Amino acid sequence: MSKQRDEKLYIKVFRELRDYILRHNLKPGDLIPTEMELCDKLGVSRNVLREAIKAMELMGIVTSRPGRGTAVCPFSLDFIFQNVLLSTADDSEKAILEMLNIRKKIELGYMHEVFRVLNYEHIRNLRENFDRFKERQENHLYTLDADHDFHMAMFAPLGNNTLITLLEAIWQVDAIFRPEEKLLFKPETIAEHEAILRALEEHNEEAFFAAMLSHFSMGKYAPAAGKPSLHISAAD
Amino acid sequence: MSKQRDEKLYIKVFRELRDYILRHNLKPGDLIPTEMELCDKLGVSRNVLREAIKAMELMGIVTSRPGRGTAVCPFSLDFIFQNVLLSTADDSEKAILEMLNIRKKIELGYMHEVFRVLNYEHIRNLRENFDRFKERQENHLYTLDADHDFHMAMFAPLGNNTLITLLEAIWQVDAIFRPEEKLLFKPETIAEHEAILRALEEHNEEAFFAAMLSHFSMGKYAPAAGKPSLHISAAD
DNA sequence: AAATATTTGTCCGTATGTATC
DNA sequence: TGATACATACGGACAAATATT
Secondary structure: OOOOOOOOHHHHHHHHHHHHHHHOOOOOOOEEOOHHHHHHHHOOOHHHHHHHHHHHHHOOOEEEEOOOEEEEOOOOOHHHHHHHHHHOOOOOHHHHHHHHHHHHHHHHHOHHHHHHHOOHHHHHHHHHHHHHHHHHHHOOOOOHHHHHHHHHHHHHHHOOHHHHHHHHHHHHHHHHHOOHHHHOOOHHHHHHHHHHHHHHHOOOHHHHHHHHHHHOOOHHHOOOOOOOOOOOOOOO | OOOOOOOOHHHHHHHHHHHHHHHOOOOOOOEEOOHHHHHHHHOOOHHHHHHHHHHHHHHOOEEEEOOOEEEEOOOOOHHHHHHOOOOOOOOHHHHHHHHHHHHHHHHHHOHHHHHHHOOHHHHHHHHHHHHHHHHHHHOOOOOHHHHHHHHHHHHHHHOOHHHHHHHHHHHHHHHHHOOHHHHOOOHHHHHHHHHHHHHHHOOOHHHHHHHHHHHOOOHHHOOOOOOOOOOOOOOO
């Protein structure tokens, strides 16, 4: 009666929780009150409260653990990147190719730093990863994880967590839309990864760059068909 | 036992629902199955399912109405920008710098295609944008929009919608966290943009690349402090 | 080290309001 | 009008993970 309807409870609760975090200026790691306390304070059932809290958790704002409570998460752009990429991924194949083309540009853009930063231990880890990769390929096993791990192991040592977040988001969106037939192993990937790895092991900068370029020059990463240029290209 | 541990049910259900919508290419207005059907199909309780659905509703992905069902919404990123980036923690600044460094790599990675694709009309639009930019700068007006427009106008002709969406998101996140004192106009930006523009107008590829590199070599785009390399760098 | 309390995870049941036919 | 389907909201109960004593 006196209550204004047509605003659902869990939406109001979500707003109140968000305001609570802002008002108390909670920092990453800080705990919000327990579910029972919040239920009492907000006057709602535990189910409704949880719908709001779980929404925040799935947005990466808070994280819950049994016996401990619900804490504010450290700042991350993961949710943003994921949804930005998904927001354009409705078109079937075009958007995925565009996204993979961006990944290509990013990885090539960072390869100089990769060569500079990777040390012996990093490269040894890459070698171990690759050997497992190769073994699984020879047994015709699913290899997408290994491909992912190899690439990630190259860029993780850069210390750019946001870069890792974005690359992970790209991998994840790619996995969502990847059709079954493209889950098969690609023999050429072995050779390309091995060339990259060997160049690193030999500290051969030129060979490394060449191997990276070659790895990303496959059809799967072909740029989206651009409009034909009206330019009088001076050089080509 | 056979269950994957460490993964809460509502998180798995959320992913499955999201993938269901994407893979079935559901458009705004399309209904997803009823809660009871989904409970049965996914083998989870109604509570867990609702926590996932309500999270999607709070993200603006779907909307539910009693007696009708749950329908897909036209997806917008507005809610996310307003509600997810609320913890202005001290670790956010590092992430923003890393993000801008990624933008630098992306834009530089696409500059060859930019030079190839841009035609006379594109360049003329850039010139008009720049002249407005310059005029506002000289009047000491707010210039962030013009900076944004100039950059976007370079990459829009590539036809890569995913790239545009990602760059726009980066601009928006940057704007949210940009401190007041950095909203002032930067005189050097005028000169850098003009150099880029002039190189395009003169079809001078080398000058264009040089101007782009110079534009992105400012402190604001400095790479995150990387670990010192244990490598014996052959060349530097 | 072990028992106990706390907190979240998950399920079930029930009642109510709303939309559709 | 009535009947049906659906989401909204509440409460209780137990399990699992963690913290505390």
